[in-house]
Amino acid sequence: MNAIKHSLYAAAAVLAVSAGPSLAQTTVKWMHLEVNPAQIKIWEEVAREFEAKNPGTKIEMQFLENESYKAKLPTLLQSNDRPHIIYSWAGGVLKAQVEAGVLADITDQTKDTAATISAGAMSAFTRDGRVYGLPFAQSQVGILYNKELMAKAKVDGSAIKTWDDWLAAIKALKAAGVTPLTVGGADKWPLHFYWTHLAVRLGGKAGFEAALKGQNGGFEGEVFQKSGDLMKQIVDLQPFQNGFLGFKNPQSTGFFGDGKAAMSLVISTVYHQQKALAADKVGITDDKIGWVNFPSVPGGKGEPTDTLGGINGWLVTKGAPKEAVEFVKHFVSKDVQMRLAGAGFLIPVVKGADEAISNAFMRNIAQNLARSNYHQNFYDQDLGPSVGRVVNDATAELAGGSMTPRQVAKAVQDAFKQGN
Amino acid sequence: MSTTALGRAATSGKLTAVVLFLPPALVLFTLFVILPVGEAAWYSGFNWNGFGRPTNWIGFTNYDYVFEARAFGLALRNNVLIIVISLGIQLPLALTLAILLAEKFRGAVALRMLFFLPYVLAEVATGLIFSFVYDGDYGLLAGVWRFFGAEPPHLLASTQTSMLAILIVVVWKYFGFHMMLFIAALQGQDQHLVEAARIDGASRWQVLRHITIPLLYPTIRLSVFFAVVGSLQLFDLVMPLTRGGPADSSQTMVSFLYSHGVTRMRIGYGSAIGVILFVICVTFAVTYKRWFMRDD
Amino acid sequence: MTDAAAASRPPFDRAALYRWLFLLFVAGFVAAPLIATLLGGFKSLGDLRTNPFGMPREWEWSNYADILLSKRYWRMLWNSFVISSLTTIITLIVAAMAAFVFAHLRFFGSRMLLNYFTMGLLFPAATAILPLFIKVRDLGLLDTYFGVVLPQVAFALAMSILLFRRFFRDLPHELLEAALVDGCSYPRFFRFVTLPLSTPILATVGTITFVHSWNSYLLPLVMLNSDAMYPWPLGIMVYQGEFTADWHLILAFITLTILPTFLLFVLAQKHIVAGLTVGAVKG
Numbered sequence: 001m002n003a004i005k006h007s008l009y010a011a012a013a014v015l016a017v018s019a020g021p022s023l024a025q026t027t028v029k030w031m032h033l034e035v036n037p038a039q040i041k042i043w044e045e046v047a048r049e050f051e052a053k054n055p056g057t058k059i060e061m062q063f064l065e066n067e068s069y070k071a072k073l074p075t076l077l078q079s080n081d082r083p084h085i086i087y088s089w090a091g092g093v094l095k096a097q098v099e100a101g102v103l104a105d106i107t108d109q110t111k112d113t114a115a116t117i118s119a120g121a122m123s124a125f126t127r128d129g130r131v132y133g134l135p136f137a138q139s140q141v142g143i144l145y146n147k148e149l150m151a152k153a154k155v156d157g158s159a160i161k162t163w164d165d166w167l168a169a170i171k172a173l174k175a176a177g178v179t180p181l182t183v184g185g186a187d188k189w190p191l192h193f194y195w196t197h198l199a200v201r202l203g204g205k206a207g208f209e210a211a212l213k214g215q216n217g218g219f220e221g222e223v224f225q226k227s228g229d230l231m232k233q234i235v236d237l238q239p240f241q242n243g244f245l246g247f248k249n250p251q252s253t254g255f256f257g258d259g260k261a262a263m264s265l266v267i268s269t270v271y272h273q274q275k276a277l278a279a280d281k282v283g284i285t286d287d288k289i290g291w292v293n294f295p296s297v298p299g300g301k302g303e304p305t306d307t308l309g310g311i312n313g314w315l316v317t318k319g320a321p322k323e324a325v326e327f328v329k330h331f332v333s334k335d336v337q338m339r340l341a342g343a344g345f346l347i348p349v350v351k352g353a354d355e356a357i358s359n360a361f362m363r364n365i366a367q368n369l370a371r372s373n374y375h376q377n378f379y380d381q382d383l384g385p386s387v388g389r390v391v392n393d394a395t396a397e398l399a400g401g402s403m404t405p406r407q408v409a410k411a412v413q414d415a416f417k418q419g420n
Numbered sequence: 421m422s423t424t425a426l427g428r429a430a431t432s433g434k435l436t437a438v439v440l441f442l443p444p445a446l447v448l449f450t451l452f453v454i455l456p457v458g459e460a461a462w463y464s465g466f467n468w469n470g471f472g473r474p475t476n477w478i479g480f481t482n483y484d485y486v487f488e489a490r491a492f493g494l495a496l497r498n499n500v501l502i503i504v505i506s507l508g509i510q511l512p513l514a515l516t517l518a519i520l521l522a523e524k525f526r527g528a529v530a531l532r533m534l535f536f537l538p539y540v541l542a543e544v545a546t547g548l549i550f551s552f553v554y555d556g557d558y559g560l561l562a563g564v565w566r567f568f569g570a571e572p573p574h575l576l577a578s579t580q581t582s583m584l585a586i587l588i589v590v591v592w593k594y595f596g597f598h599m600m601l602f603i604a605a606l607q608g609q610d611q612h613l614v615e616a617a618r619i620d621g622a623s624r625w626q627v628l629r630h631i632t633i634p635l636l637y638p639t640i641r642l643s644v645f646f647a648v649v650g651s652l653q654l655f656d657l658v659m660p661l662t663r664g665g666p667a668d669s670s671q672t673m674v675s676f677l678y679s680h681g682v683t684r685m686r687i688g689y690g691s692a693i694g695v696i697l698f699v700i701c702v703t704f705a706v707t708y709k710r711w712f713m714r715d716d
Numbered sequence: 717m718t719d720a721a722a723a724s725r726p727p728f729d730r731a732a733l734y735r736w737l738f739l740l741f742v743a744g745f746v747a748a749p750l751i752a753t754l755l756g757g758f759k760s761l762g763d764l765r766t767n768p769f770g771m772p773r774e775w776e777w778s779n780y781a782d783i784l785l786s787k788r789y790w791r792m793l794w795n796s797f798v799i800s801s802l803t804t805i806i807t808l809i810v811a812a813m814a815a816f817v818f819a820h821l822r823f824f825g826s827r828m829l830l831n832y833f834t835m836g837l838l839f840p841a842a843t844a845i846l847p848l849f850i851k852v853r854d855l856g857l858l859d860t861y862f863g864v865v866l867p868q869v870a871f872a873l874a875m876s877i878l879l880f881r882r883f884f885r886d887l888p889h890e891l892l893e894a895a896l897v898d899g900c901s902y903p904r905f906f907r908f909v910t911l912p913l914s915t916p917i918l919a920t921v922g923t924i925t926f927v928h929s930w931n932s933y934l935l936p937l938v939m940l941n942s943d944a945m946y947p948w949p950l951g952i953m954v955y956q957g958e959f960t961a962d963w964h965l966i967l968a969f970i971t972l973t974i975l976p977t978f979l980l981f982v983l984a985q986k987h988i989v990a991g992l993t994v995g996a997v998k999g
Contacts, residue, residue, distance in 0.1 A: 029942070035958070062943050065957030074685035075849065076941050078470055079858035083942075100471040185577070186665055243556045243574020245666030246582075250960040277960065279761055386684050393491075393668070400579050400667040402490075418485065434821050437902035445814035445833070445873055452870030453836050456844035456851060463847060470850065517742065520735055531739060533985055534746055540981050540988060542931035544949040545974045548956060548966065552756065553749050558963045560752050563768035592746065600993045653840040656933040660953065674842040674934070681846060682938060690846045698843040705838045 027058045028324045030314075031083035033066045035250055036276035039345045046339075050330050057323045066249060067187045074385065077102045077317070084320035085328060088133055089310050090124035091377045092384030097315070098127050104316045106325050107131040113329045120375070121349040124311045133315035134332045137346035139268045140309040140365050141193050141378075145290045149178050149262035157263070157290045163230065166295045170239045173262050180239040182261035184249030185399060188392035189380050193265050194234060195395040195408070196379045197294045197308045198227035204302030205374040220413035228398060228405025230297065235399050245400055250277050257283035265294070267310065268365045272345055291364060307372040310381070311349070383416070390415035457698060464692040469685050482692035491668035492693070495676040498583055499651050502672070505587045506594070506647035511640070514595045518602030519628065532603065535596035543593070547660030550589045551576065554661075579669035582662050586670050589657060594650065598643045605639040606632070641712050648708070652701055673697050757968030764964050779968040789972065791944065792951035799861055799936070799947055800929040803868045807925045808918060811873050815880030816906050820892060830881075836874025841867060842934060849938050863939040864947075868929055876921045883917040884910060923984075923991030930977065948973045 030047075034040050040061075047059035062083060064072060069087065076082055077097065088094055097103050107130050114122055114131060121135040143166075145157040153176035155169045173180040184190040199207065203223035211219050241247065241261055250273075256264045257278025264270065268291070275283035296304045314328045330336065337348040338356035347366045348354055357363050369375065380388035394411040397403035403411070464482050466474035486492050517535065521528050538546065553560045554575045562572035575585040609632070617627050655674035658664060664671035664679050671679070677697065681690020756764055757779050758772040767773065783789050818830050841848065848867055857863035887910065895905045911918075933949045940946060946954065952973050959965050981988055 035960075063958060064954065065960075068954070068957050071679075071683040072941070074470070074683060075938060078685075078849075078853050079941050080856060081859055081941070096469070100469065102471070186663070188665075242571065243577030245579070246556070246574050246577025246662070248960060250957075254961045279961070386686060389684055396665070397667040400669075402579055402667045402669075433896075433901045434823065437906075438817055438821060438823060440903060441813035441817045441906070442829070444810045445877065446829075448810060448866060448870045449833060449836060449873050452848065452851070452867045453841075453844075453873075454832075456847035457839070459847035459850070460844045463850075513742075517739075520739065531743060533981075533989075534743055536989060537750075537978075537981065538746060539992070540927065540977055541974055542933070542949055542977065544931070544933050544952060545970055548952065548970050549749050549753050552753065552963055552967060552970075555963065557961075558761075558765050558768065560748065560768050592749075596746075597993065600989060604993055649840075653842060655842060656931075656949070659933070660956070674840075677842060677845065678934070682849070687846050687850070694843040694846060698839050701839040701843065 025056055025058055026321045026323050027060050028085065028321060028327055029060050029062060029081075029083040030085040030324075030327070031062045031064060031069070031087060033064060033069050033087050035065070036273050036345070038276060039272070039340070039343070042340060042343060042345070046331060046336050047327075050327050054323060054326070057327075059327060067189075080319070082317050082319075084317055084324040085314050086317060088125075088313050088315045089378060089381035090133075090135075090313060091382035092388065093381050094125070094132065094315070095127060096384050098132055102318055103132045104318050104320055104325070105130050105132065106134075106316050106328075109322070109325045110134060110329060113332060116334065116351060117332065117349050118351055121311050121313075124377070125313050125315075133313045134328050135311050135313035135349045136332045136337070137269075137312045137340075138309065138349055138369055139312065139347065140293075140307050140368055141197060141265065141267055142294055142365075142368075143263050143292045144256065144266050144268075144270055144274075145263040145292065146256070146259060146261070146284055147288045147290050149173070149259065150290070152176050152178055153262070155262075157292050160292050160295055163295050163297045167233065167237065169263075170234070170237050174237065174239065179241050179261040180237075180263060181234075182241045182247070182252045182255045182264045183244050183399075184247045184252035185240070185245040185396060186247055186251075187249045188396040189378070190249050190252065190266070191399045192378075192380055192392050192395040193308065194231045195224075195227050195398070196376070196391070197265070198230050198297065199223055199379075200306050200308050200374070200376045201294065201297040201300040201302045202226055202230075204300070204306060205376075207301060208376065218413045219416055220409045224409040224412065225405055228408045231395070231398060232405055235401070240399075245396070253277045254279065259284060268362075269346070271361055286359065286361065289361065291361060293368060303373060305368075305371045306374040306376070307368060308376045308378070309369070310378055311375075386418075387412065387415045460691040460694045460698070463687050464689075464695050466688040468687045470687050474687070478688070482688045483696075485689060486692050486696065489680070491664075491671050491676050491680060494668050495664075495671040495673050498586075498670060498672050499654075501583060502587065502590055502651035502654060503648050505591065506651060507644060510591045510595045511598060511643060511647065513591070514598035514643070515602055515633075515636070515640075517595070518599045518606060519632070521599070522603050522606040532600070536600050537596065538593045539597040539600075541593075543656030544660055546589060546593050547657045550585075550592075551661050554585055576662050577666060579667050582666060582670040586658060586661055589661065590651075590654070593657065594647075598646070601639055601643055601646075602636060605636055609635050644712075645705075645708055648704060649701070652697065652704075673700075753967050754971050756964060757971045759964050761962060761964050764967075776964070779964055780972065783965075783969055783972055788943070788951065788955075789969075792946060792948040792973070793976065795861075795945060795951075796930055796947035796949075799864055799868075800926050802861060802865045803872070803929040804922050804926045806865065806869045807872045807876055808922055810869065811876035811921065812880050812911070812914070812918075813906070814873070815877045815884055816902075816910060818877065819881045819884035820902070830877075833874050833877050836871065837878075841871045845934065845938055848935075852939055858939060859941040859945055861945070864932075864936050867935055867939075868932065872925050872928070876925065879921055880914075880917060883914060887913055919987050920991045923987050927977075927988065927992065 032043070034043065044061070047061065051057055051059060077100070082102070110131055113134060117135060121138060125131060125133040125135055143157070143160065147157065150157050153172040155172050160166050160169055170180040207223045210216050211221060211224065216222065241255060247255065252264065253270055253274050254277035255261055256270070257274035271289065275281070293304070294308070314331065316324050316328060332350060334350045334353050337350045337353040340346050341348045341353055341362070342356040342358050344359050344362050347362060347369060354366050357366055379391045382388070383391060391412050394403060394408040398405065398408050463474060465477055465479055467476040467478050468474040521532050552558065556562050556572045556574035556577070561575065565572040573581070575581045613631055614627055617631055653674060654672045655678065658670060658672055658675045662670040664675040673693070674697070677690055677693040680686070681693055752768060755772060758775050760774065760776055763773050818826065852858055852863045852867065857866070891909060892905060895909060931949065936947050936950050940950065943954070952969060955969050956966050
């Protein structure tokens with residue numbers, strides 16, 4: 001009976017909302033990819049606060065899983081009633097979106113907020129002096145490890161400094177019967193971290209910029225071929241979980257959270273996501289989890305402090321109500337940033353908000369990012385929608401053994417030349 | 421009323437009917453079926469991301485890219501594989517079951533319905549069900565392997581086995597449809613011939629071999645036709661299972677078109693794939709109808 | 717039938733035994749995944765992992781109840797229902813009208829026009845999905861029911877027109893002649909004579925169209941953008957993306973989404989089988 005009553009009320013509520021215009025309701029459609037219910041809960045609170053402060057505005061959250069989102073976005077953006085706020089990793093994908101004219105220029109409305117955000121993060125969302133979105137988090141790619149499992153093979157994760165250290169650790173883990181690495185190979189991009197982080201170490205900033213200009217053979221040049229060779233060294237050790245090419249990223253994250261693999265080369269946010277995606281919803285606790293930066297590579301021209309990672313932000317699409325911009329500004333306000341940082345969900349971009357980071361893990365990441373002189377954005381975003389996808393395809397094929405390092409480099413360079 | 425008057429009335433009524441009844445179908449069909457095919461041919465000459473109008477004409481380059489793509493070769497191979505399995509396993513299975521179940525006995529109808537059921541279920545649901553069956557951690561297959569104390573395989577995760585896994589699902593889903601086709605045909609057959617042959621002392625096998633099956637040839641040809649056409653369209657099933665992966669090993673023509681054309685908004689490239697698929701479909705349908713189904 | 721009631725024969729009949737073994741094997745092959753899905757929805761995740769085949773150790777009714785009480789489940793089914801119903805109704809009306817013309821009227825180019833429609837049988841919608849997307853976008857129909865419905869109708873027309881035409885032609889021709897003599901117009905004849913006599917073919921075409929539309933994935937996937945519009949095949953994929961490895965919940969969700977199809981199938985199996993097989997044959 002209660003249930004019926006309940007659904008009747010719900011129906012009435014729906015009718016009331018759909019009769020919107022008379023109530024002068026503005027609905028802001030916000031599309032996000034977050035899988036951790038604990039973080040979504042805070043986001044919802046933020047949305048409710050905003051609604052309370054802005055009567056007549058409704059924030060409507062819509063979720064798409066990361067990979068589905070990337071597949072859907074190109075068609076999504078062509079629609080007239082696209083979401084008003086969308087997730088972005090900046091880079092070449094953002095550039096393509098700007099060129100396609102689907103984003104709103106929010107330079108003027110966000111001047112005050114932009115001044116509070118670190119210049120580096122802000123520049124990622126600026127094109128030719130115009131601002132198209134606001135960043136809200138930074139992240140780093142590195143090796144997340146499970147101290148208990150590492151101990152089984154008598155490996156100290158924090159002592160992994162060089163490429164050979166890492167290979168030795170993997171071999172030791174294998175010998176001890178522990179799955180050394182887990183990766184969401186079905187989504188492909190988790191595999192591209194290997195190739196691209198190697199390129200960051202081998203070529204440094206100069207190497208990447210030269211490739212963009214087509215110098216030294218572009219992405220077919222020595223740096224990238226060597227990246228493939230080294231990645232293949234890892235692949236040849238067969239370090240990944242059984243069936244890794246069929247694991248989507250959330251599955252792999254859950255696999256790590258369940259304590260079934262010792263390490264994973266991941267984005268720093270996996271630190272909290274593994275808790276949510278573990279079968280027991282607890283995951284690997286803080287005392288058992290460790291983080292070490294990607295090892296240095298012999299002969300590499302990059303600095304050991306160089307980082308690979310993302311700058312995540314919210315874009316406002318063309319035709320969105322002005323409340324959408326206001327909400328994004330609210331979302332990156334110092335107060336909200338500190339709340340999310342304090343809860344250990346992100347590395348904030350607002351100046352001074354990093355003081356709120358309470359746990360050692362996230363503080364370490366923040367320091368790494370602060371020390372870095374060359375922060376490379378994820379290739380699959382940075383190189384634009386088509387080339388980026390090819391990087392993912394090709395590195396996944398390398399991991400699957402169906403492409404050689406040479407072919408990978410050639411495929412990326414070909415895509416770069418095709419440019420479509 | 422004179423006959424000419426009636427004729428005229430009928431003619432004018434005829435005109436009204438044509439003008440009233442035909443346009444809706446004609447407009448819809450032209451707009452959403454014929455025009456898009458023509459446009460696909462046109463767009464396939466451009467490098468275009470869908471925004472604005474296509475301006476960057478690159479001729480047949482998109483076709484070069486498609487033919488060079490490893491995924492295209494794999495998709496083509498997989499489509500052929502599906503056809504081979506459909507003809508080599510699914511069809512004989514369906515035929516055998518039809519012959520067994522066309523007879524009347526207790527349970528025959530229930531079994532027919534059970535075997536037909538997978539055909540009615542949506543491909544997406546079927547794909548998800550089997551992604552559970554194949555799941556290396558929680559799946560049924562993993563359960564069987566563990567029962568024998570073996571490390572469970574991840575069929576969908578290996579470039580070697582992903583297509584095999586999909587082929588099994590294809591048979592699971594579609595054999596019931598073909599079986600039903602055969603049962604319908606068998607039930608329409610003239611039983612006198614069979615009875616006459618039996619009276620003349622022919623064995624059951626001889627009757628089957630020389631009377632029943634030859635009478636089914638038109639249905640078999642039809643069944644082959646559906647198997648091929650179905651294989652060329654296969655997409656919904658692949659998405660929940662593998663999305664064409666790993667490393668494009670289970671790509672079909674349509675999933676290739678989706679993952680490399682639609683999701684990357686490469687309108688020109690995707691249209692080129694569409695045109696190639698179109699040519700394959702039409703060539704097959706026309707030749708098959710001309711060569712094999714002329715008398716049906 | 718010579719060997720009717722094989723089951724009642726003595727058990728030493730080897731052929732019958734093998735036949736039953738074979739049938740049971742196939743039945744197991746077909747039914748096992750379905751039953752495991754249904755039961756899996758009642759298990760906890762741990763139970764599912766250690767005990768994929770058996771009965772649930774504890775019946776977790778909440779897996780199903782939570783979904784049944786959620787708005788998203790009903791919204792998905794409602795969207796599917798609206799899309800499939802609209803597709804079916806429009807297809808029936810438009811195709812029957814066109815087929816009526818082709819069945820009863822000869823005019824200059826009628827043969828050619830019929831062949832024109834027949835071309836629709838030769839290729840799937842996927843071949844032109846990108847231009848179709850551009851067209852629907854330009855018409856402003858992205859993320860609307862009609863953005864999916866109209867292309868679906870268009871692609872269902874070829875087969876439907878052929879089926880209708882064949883049926884209409886088999887109706888006694890004297891009826892039409894008599895009606896015309898009595899001064900009945902073609903449209904009136906169509907409305908008051910042809911359609912009432914055509915229930916079987918309407919049911920057949922209606923079933924094919926409805927089932928195809930209910931199950932369709934590619935068109936909605938490309939044309940629809942928001943949760944609120946998603947039919948169930950899209951909704952279930954989003955659900956799976958959200959609950960990745962919580963297989964017990966996903967299985968419960970799958971079971972509940974295929975339940976309508978299953979019920980319909982059980983209730984109207986004759987029509988569905990006839991519609992999907994005989995319909996296919998005659999097309």
